[in-house]
Amino acid sequence: MEQDWKQSRGSFFTAFAPPAFWLTLFFLVPLAIIWAYSFGKNISMTEVAVTGTLSNYARIADPVYISIFVKSIVYAALTTFLCLIVGFPVALAITFAPDKAKAWLLLLIMLPFWTNLLVRTYALMAVLRTEGYVNTVLGWIGIGPLPLLHNNFAVVLGLVYVNLPFLVLPLYSALDRLDRSLLEASLDLGAGHIRTIREIVIPLALPGILSGLLITFIPALGSYLTPDLLGGPDSQMIASVIERNFKRANDWPFGSALSFILMYLTFFAIAAQTLVAARRRKAGGEA
Template sequence: MSFSDKAVVDGQVSITDYAYLTGITNYIRAFDPLYLGIMWKSVWISALATALCLLTAYPIAFGICFAKDKWKPLLLLLVVLPFWINLLIRTYALIAVFRTQGYVNKILGVVGLGPYEMLYNNFAVIFGLVYVYMPFMVLPLYATIERLDKSYLEASLDLGGSQFQTFMRVTVPLTMPGIISGIILVFIPCLGSFLTPDLLGGANALMIGNVIERQFKAANDWPFGSALSFLLMYATFGALALRYLLTLRSKGVDV
């Protein structure tokens, strides 16, 4: 479909019929500056949301690992609890929180601040992505930190290393597989997300997922939507290949 175009029937462009395998015009069109700008915006929003997830999830996973055994199941339950609620409901809940008369602005109004416009901008989209995909970062980090040999940390501290040096030179390198897995599990879904940007960002925070969704629905241009989808898939393959290379290097294999 991505190598096809809409068929011309009786001199008019058909809405439902396609001429298959006509060329790469859809891929050429995808590199128009307009779509490249949207793709770049999608990449940096996804990267920022992934970084915020990592910065927030790492101490959470670390805290769960070092909690008492009787508390670990409850803490893990709190992490996965949002999965029990439909994504659409969770997103509408954020609208109720951030709208002009929402809960955040009401609380700020008590201390004489606001109201602030927190919806339909990049801030709302990034916050929504972090909220939705946070568990995907916490769980692989928890699994990696839980398997970490704590004696390495004790040895580093006994040999005169500070807490910060121990964290940067021992903990982070040993938990790098979980960090890489978490980054991939968060970044790729963020890059293709369309519901969260559509509801929280509106027309002011358009991402490539929204463009693809509109090609298949509103514009009814399936060939172009397919080409954009494949470009997104190629980016996914690239991220997975990068993870594979990093995994080989961590094992001492020349690549």
């Protein structure tokens, strides 16, 4: 007979205390310090005085920073959309693949996580540069060389390349839980494959699709390494501005404010996804 956790609180808190302590000490406390710095100002090269000022947040209203925020959101949204276009057929193919092939396909999707992001980015640079593999192949057919690196195209391509597995895996998880009998019934009743996907698969898998979109959008919005290495002067995203304020300008208060604006946007995206999911559950319950 299983024991209720309320009847064994000692064991529960013994198991819970170490990770909670670790999370508090190495995540919540540093996060709280950065949040406090966002309401401060520099008093020397190494000291920040927390004064409660909102001037750092007011600076973000500058059109320069607003444009960078908007550009970052557009890049992240475009990346998420392209990942969905590419990732949905891939996840669908993995779902209906034979069991042996499914294991290998999932391994190929997860394989990039075993390689450092910096290594993968430099590998992509080798592919896209003027003397790279793509331009070499294009040269054989009399095209190019094309400017494939250090521009907005390279940034979006790099973000899709890096974040695609974050969308494929949640999509596969959602699609794999579908009731196959509903798909068979749809096909038996005369609906084609496209209509079955549109009217059966997508509505049933929508919670997983929304979760995958959120999981892809958030890291794409805060990407630093990919736009820094693949982009040009007009391709910087907000994470690059945050890095510059912390490391080069030594303006930790303003960098902290930018970081938390990014975090507030993340919280807003999570809240919106949660609200949509709650409304779907409520609508399903009423039906």
